[in-house]
Structures are given as structure tokens and as C-alpha cells.
Amino acid sequence: MTDPTAVICYLCGLPIKDGSFSDDHAVPVALMARTQPKAKGFDYGGKLPTHAECNNRFGPETYVAKAIDLLEFLAGTEGHHDYQHRTHPHITIKALDSSKLPKFARRDMAFFKFLDVRDKDYAEFSDPEFFVGKPKTNPTRDALYVAMSVLAKSAAALLIKRDLHAVPSAWRIYAVPYSGATDAISFDEPLGLTKSFDTGIHVWRKQLGDTEWFVAFRAKSILLYLVFVLADKDMGPMIRQIFNDSQVHEFTGSCLNDLLTTGWRQL
Numbered sequence: 001m002t003d004p005t006a007v008i009c010y011l012c013g014l015p016i017k018d019g020s021f022s023d024d025h026a027v028p029v030a031l032m033a034r035t036q037p038k039a040k041g042f043d044y045g046g047k048l049p050t051h052a053e054c055n056n057r058f059g060p061e062t063y064v065a066k067a068i069d070l071l072e073f074l075a076g077t078e079g080h081h082d083y084q085h086r087t088h089p090h091i092t093i094k095a096l097d098s099s100k101l102p103k104f105a106r107r108d109m110a111f112f113k114f115l116d117v118r119d120k121d122y123a124e125f126s127d128p129e130f131f132v133g134k135p136k137t138n139p140t141r142d143a144l145y146v147a148m149s150v151l152a153k154s155a156a157a158l159l160i161k162r163d164l165h166a167v168p169s170a171w172r173i174y175a176v177p178y179s180g181a182t183d184a185i186s187f188d189e190p191l192g193l194t195k196s197f198d199t200g201i202h203v204w205r206k207q208l209g210d211t212e213w214f215v216a217f218r219a220k221s222i223l224l225y226l227v228f229v230l231a232d233k234d235m236g237p238m239i240r241q242i243f244n245d246s247q248v249h250e251f252t253g254s255c256l257n258d259l260l261t262t263g264w265r266q267l
Helices: 052-057 059-075 106-111 139-164 236-242 256-260
Strands: 021-025 047-051 080-084 092-096 171-179 201-207 212-219 222-229 249-253
Touching (some): 047 052, 052 256, 059 171, 059 222, 139 201, 139 256
Antiparallel strands (some): 021 047, 171 249, 212 222
């Protein structure tokens, strides 16, 4: 039985013992350009307790800003092209102009499984053998899942800190992403007046029922609608019907750390 006085790690849902304590920002520092914690005119999400191991384990958080930049880049029409191999049509290649992603270091490229061919001859990387043993990737999908996981984790942290005041024993989260968000987008009227956490970083929350919460999370050019269902209730069909022209993704897990393993499935 869990000690009711114990401090609970919001990422794994287990008690934190002495010596393994760490603080995690509810809104990722990677998204913030301004100095934390407080600044006039801006909101501050605060911190939540975690195990040090859990906090360090959530590696995608480091890359969330790059994931959003990559999604914005791929949504445009310049700097990337899709190619099909002439003699091996089963091989498709998305070529990216690295000069259009000046903030991407080599470790960022490795994280998103890019193959750097800038110092290679055309004959070398046009040979099908060049791709043997190399990881296949879908940069749009991979960047989207990084963004959704980190923003869902952040939204969950804000719900725990400001509304729930406890860590749920299980999670069911529905996510509907959109690209092309701007500062002109506001949900203040239907969801309540709130302050931005930083320029381009804004979160609106509203309780829908006893165990359901709606969150709109705008992070730069990404707008993510999230529905948290903190009960054993499948709301997938209803959400698909409401967002019938959009991609709807679902995550279910016993803890937020499962976002790193179970991940999302598209409904």
C-alpha cells in the first residue's frame, strides 16, 4: 500500500525515496526563451517532483523545440523533396537542405535518424547498398510524436499541479494536432483568460466532466488539442466524430513514462 504522506513522482506514479528527488518544470525549459521562473505579463508553470532517473529518462523533451521547428519546415514547400529510386522504386528518399535547418546540430540529426550525405559522392548514396542496415525514418511522423508526447506530458503536469492535486493511477489521452498556429489564435473566450508562458507558448484548460479535461496547447506553430480521460472510458469514437477531418491519436498507459514506450496510436 502506498504511503499517503509520500511524495509521488508524477512521471512513474511511484513514491520518491530519499536521495532520488528531482524537480521537473511543468512547461519544458526547451520551449522557453525567457528567463525562468517569473516575468511580468507571463505565467509560470512551476515544478513537480520526480525521480531523478525518470526526469533524465524523458529525453525527447530536449528535442521538442527542434521537433516543432522541423514540423514547420516540412509543412512548407521549400528545402525538402521526395525522391523515388529509379531502379529500385521500393526505396524512397526525403532529401533535406541542411542550410534551411541552421539550428540542427549533428546530435539533432542523429536523434531524428537523418543520414548526413554532405561529404559523400552521389554515386555512393544512390547505391541501394548504402541504405542496408541504416534506420528507416519518417521525419514528419517522428517529429510529431516527439511534440505530442512532450506537450501532453507538460499539459498533464499542469493539470496535476493546478487542478487534480494528485497523480492519476492511469492515463488515457487523445491528441489532435494542427500546424500553422499563430499568436492570433486564442481560446480565452470559451476556455477562460490565461497568460502565455512565453511568446508563442500558451495553454488553456477546461474541465469537461467528472473525469474529463480539455487542453489546448499552442507551442509556436503547433496547436495541439488534448482530451484527458481519467477513467476507464473509451471516448475515441466520439472524438473521431468531432474531429472528423483531422488525425486523432490515442495514448493509454499506467504512467506518463509509458509515452516513451507504448507511445501513440492513430485512431
